[in-house]
Amino acid sequence: MSTAPLEALIAEQKALIAALDGDDVEGIARATASVQDALTRIHALKPRFVSNDAKALAEEAMALTDAARVRVNVLADMTSRRLGRLASATGKGKATQTYGRTGRMAY
Template sequence: MSQTIVDALAASSAALVVALDAQDVDAIEKALPDLSARVAQMKAQGVWAPSPRLKASLLAAMGSVDAARLRLRYLADRNQQHIDMLAEAAGRFDCTPATYGRQPR
């Protein structure tokens, strides 16, 4: 595996986290395909020769990817709450839960 690919993955995921925190839709739309391309590069690499530096870089990149995943889940939950509140305000109790709860997976 190439250290450059891992570094690019870390940079892409960090850019997505920054875009999510700024709530910048244009930056999010730019960061998502870039992150997807970096993941595809990693998959296409095939067998990797592990090294201590590469393992450390992968752990750092995974931390950044996990931070983006948590932000996306939070934003999805928050949007669902807003949709439910709007449905309730409109009297559409047929399409909103009585109380808020996480959707089962």
């Protein structure tokens, strides 16, 4: 199998991470769609990653997936905290914030 589809996926994942790091909402939407398209193309090929190059690229793609997941979780937590502070400031939320069983802020 050619490594070009994996290389394209990695490029799109890096663009998604850059958009996440830059708080670029439109860029996140574009990059998410591009990553999905790249994954669809790879899935359609029904690839077998047997070469060492392909395996290394697949591992890099998985690491980038994890990096994007962590960024999304951090952004979600930051948003949740902001909403909690706004709710508290308006008197519509609990004043104390604690971490719940899920590791996220519980209000």
